[in-house]
Amino acid sequence: xxxxxxxxxxxxxxxxxxxxxxxxxxxxxxxxxxxxxxxxxxxxxxxxxxxxxxxxxxxxxxxxxxxxxxxxxxxxxxxxxxxxxxxxxxxxxxxxxxxxxxxxxxxxxxxxxxxxxxxxxxxxxxxxxxxxxxxxxxxxxxxxxxxxxxxxxxxxxxxxxxxxxxxxxxxxxx
Amino acid sequence: xxxxxxxxxxxxxxxxxxxxxxxxxxxxxxxxxxxxxxxxxxxxxxxxxxxxxxxxxxxxxxxxxxxxxxxxxxxxxxxxxxxxxxxxxxxxxxxxxxxxxxxxxxxxxxxxxxxxxxxxxxxxxxxxxxxxxxxxxxxxxxxxxxxxxxxxxxxxxxxxxxxxxxxxxxxxxx
Numbered sequence: 008x009x010x011x012x013x014x015x016x017x018x019x020x021x022x023x024x025x026x027x028x029x030x031x032x033x034x035x036x037x038x039x040x041x042x043x044x045x046x047x048x049x050x051x052x053x054x055x056x057x058x059x060x061x062x063x064x065x066x067x068x069x070x071x072x073x074x075x076x077x078x079x080x081x082x083x084x085x086x087x088x089x090x091x092x093x094x095x096x097x098x099x100x101x102x103x104x105x106x107x108x109x110x111x112x113x114x115x116x117x118x119x120x121x122x123x124x125x126x127x128x129x130x131x132x133x134x135x136x137x138x139x140x141x142x143x144x145x146x147x148x149x150x151x152x153x154x155x156x157x158x159x160x161x162x163x164x165x166x167x168x169x170x171x172x173x174x175x176x177x178x179x180x181x
Numbered sequence: 182x183x184x185x186x187x188x189x190x191x192x193x194x195x196x197x198x199x200x201x202x203x204x205x206x207x208x209x210x211x212x213x214x215x216x217x218x219x220x221x222x223x224x225x226x227x228x229x230x231x232x233x234x235x236x237x238x239x240x241x242x243x244x245x246x247x248x249x250x251x252x253x254x255x256x257x258x259x260x261x262x263x264x265x266x267x268x269x270x271x272x273x274x275x276x277x278x279x280x281x282x283x284x285x286x287x288x289x290x291x292x293x294x295x296x297x298x299x300x301x302x303x304x305x306x307x308x309x310x311x312x313x314x315x316x317x318x319x320x321x322x323x324x325x326x327x328x329x330x331x332x333x334x335x336x337x338x339x340x341x342x343x344x345x346x347x348x349x350x351x352x353x354x355x
Contacts, residue, residue: 019264026264034253070241071248079208090193090200
């Protein structure tokens with residue numbers, strides 16, 4: 008049911024990419040509820056102190072899941088957006104580089120953190136986000152995504168780096 | 182309680198601005214829950230079809246509130262982020278212009294929409310967001326924010342444009 012509500016838009020943001028668009032899932036009350044409820048059921052017996060979401064779609068899911076589980080929410084943001092003292096992590100993209108940031112006081116050492124985003128492709132951003140959490144002494148309990156693109160290999164990369172990964176649906180052939 | 186958990190950072194993003202930083206509220210499980218629960222209680226008897234959140238902090242609150250109320254969520258985004266057919270609205274800032282976008286098929290005519298963001302300052306973005314919703318035939322039931330800066334006048338501007346506004350806390354002197 009979740010998968011059927013995700014729309015595919017070819018050639019976005021560039022030619023050859025099949026963009027898996029979750030906005031059609033999110034705007035559907037039943038679909039959105041089904042996705043967050045599935046995460047909630049999956050994580051309700053985990054020891055988790057904090058939900059960390061990656062800008063921007065990870066904010067929608069992370070905010071909802073933090074409320075559903077009764078936890079706090081911490082944003083990982085693009086450069087220049089966080090007003091307080093922060094640390095950043097730069098990582099390689101296919102073409103060029105990207106950087107993400109987190110507030111220094113967002114996580115206390117030893118805190119158990121669930122990392123969430125909408126989709127895992129190469130895993131570059133999720134891996135960088137996990138490193139930021141660990142730099143602050145946090146423990147990444149698991150990385151959660153609605154969509155896995157297994158042919159792109161991000162899940163395997165995250166698992167090879169020692170992380171547990173949970174995804175709700177897969178799209179093959181990407 | 183909500184207000185006491187919001188941090189003020191002077192001179193961000195530029196000298197003279199007192200930035201009201203809700204990340205300290207969001208990371209606090211009790212504080213985040215109190216804010217979303219307050220919105221939920223306020224809106225539980227409203228007729229609402231859809232929650233629309235403004236990128237990026239409005240995504241955190243809008244996602245949580247959509248889940249809490251059992252509604253769908255629609256994002257209003259910065260240019261170039263939405264993959265499907267969209268409409269955009271350009272508006273004036275103090276210096277320069279800004280633009281936001283929404284998917285054309287995100288809202289059906291006659292739908293009752295709750296618009297949410299973290300803070301209202303001049304109201305420029307919220308007003309533009311309301312116009313996008315109305316262009317698609319949606320009805321803006323109310324505009325919700327955690328923080329109002331009454332001295333900046335955005336709330337009054339939104340109300341003068343015919344919108345109802347609900348805010349949880351005020352910071353004066355901005």
